[in-house]
Amino acid sequence: MRTRTLGRTGPEVSALGLGAMGMSGAYGAADRAESIATVHAALEAGVTLIDTGDFYAMGHNELLLAEALRGRDRDSYVLSVKFGMLGGPGRELGGKDGRPEAVKNFLAYSLTRLGTDHIDIYRPARLDPAVPIEETVGAIKEMVEAGHVRHIGLSEVDAATIRRAHAVHPIADLQIEYSLLSRAVEAEVLPTLRELGIGLTAYGVLGRGLISGHWTAGRTAGPGDHRGLLPRFAGGNLEHNLALVDALRRIAEAKGGTVAQLAIAWVAAQGEDIVPLVGARTRERLAEALPATDLNLTADDLARIEQVAPPGAALGDRYPAAFMADLGVGN
Template sequence: MLTTKLGRTGPTASALGLGAMGMSDGAYGFADRRESIATVHAALDAGINLIDTGDFYGMGHNELLLSEALRGRDRDSYLLSVKFGGLRGPDNSWGGFDGRPAAVRNFLAYSLTRLGTDHVDIYRPARLDPTVPIEDTIGAIAELVEAGYVRHIGLSEVDAETVRRAHAVHPIADLQIEYSLISRGVEAEILPVLRELGIGMTAYGVLSRGLISGHWRPGDGAGQGDFRSHSPRFAAGNVEDNLGLVEALREVAVAKGHSVAQVAIAWVSAQGADIVPVVGARTPERLGEALGSVDVELTADDLAEIEKAVPTGAAKGDRYPTAMMHTLGTPD
């Protein structure tokens, strides 16, 4: 497994990360506990050391699951990236985001206990709390870094100005934000700022929640509680056009001798050594396919063909429902 340093000040991470959200919460359909744990083990055995979670994934379920999966593993052999601040209700509803300094310390205390560890490698607010200056939130995490409970500070889904303000308080290791062939809003302003400041990017949604994986078919549905059941890009009238883009990409993938998912992930990797794709595999089979992306070599001609198949801005529909768009660092 290739490795890369997350920004100038961040840790050395594998060139591919594992996102654990889909293993809890039913956000993308049913997840089998044993298969989830087997997927974590397979990722570690393959050399993936970056594992991303959130304290609100399944209201703590995800952290407890990872604690079980990581038991007995050398703590220095993996990096835990933890998002915090998402407020949930007992009915799974969302209640906004809390970035108050007192809340930051509280969230971390619970995460350390659930994860069964004495430190988090990268700690990041899940979204910007509009009622709390980002300087206050980052300052609180910086105190936890000083105390040894946190190794590095990250950000998630914020705009370029917020990145600058946060970095002025404490060096930021990476920004976690959605980036894929059909979600390229980071390229205009955010990515240049990250590179100017020496901040890495961990890209989630590289397969757009399965939409551009090559496995989603016309007529496929999403169960109640599944994010895709209310995602504009999966809605009737949009999904058909979006899957047309996937079929154009499939032609490029077949010519390369790889799967659609592998080429889509490899495209993200090809945008810079400072970008680490985070894949949300829930089974060893899907993880194995994603791991194959590391071996995909895309030439300049390949990248041109991919751009022709999936032009910038070609996707139909927003990447989140309208009510959630204001929480994102970029709309595309």
């Protein structure tokens, strides 16, 4: 497994990271034993970056990872944890909390659930509009100085917020959606990151399965699968977007790979400062994703991909309208 460094100040991590959210029911029922086996398989394959959030099934995901990582050398993996999203007993979301006292409270719970004495990269999941980002990052900075956090990250914020946060403490990376279907970061956010020496961890590289090659027009989201609420999976939009996938599949097959591998490799090819996260819930899906790190895309390949899937090619927003206002950039 190749490695990449997250920005000028961040850690060295595997060139492909594992996003664990789907292991806690975000895309429908998940198998606990298979999830743990998938984490083990990722580690054995050289994946060192593991991403979670304290609100993923309200702590379930952190407890799952604690079980999967038990007995492992703590320096052999890098934990990226998001915090700040409030919820309720029915797992409904209830706003954001970026107050300094809340930051330390969230961190204490995460350290306990994960069974560790430090988080490698700690980041607010969304900007709290009621709290200046300087105050939130300042609280994490105190936790860095105390040894509970190693690096500070951000998630889904705009270029101006990145600059303000970075002025308080060096930011290792921004986690944000970036894929062939979601390219808004290219206009302003990505240039700002590169100017400041901040890395990018890209989630949603497979469009939540839409460009995995395994989603079909007749498929519907099952119970608990939030993709049933996403505009890109809605009727009309879905057929258009799957036509893009078919065009990408033809390019992938010419390269001897799958459309999922092509989509992951495309994100990785956008710069050495970018690390794609894959949300594999099974060893089978992980095994399909891993070869993407060895899929070399030539300038001609990239030009062909750009021709069939240019910016704005997808139909539908990446989140429901109620959630779009929380994002630093659009689609």
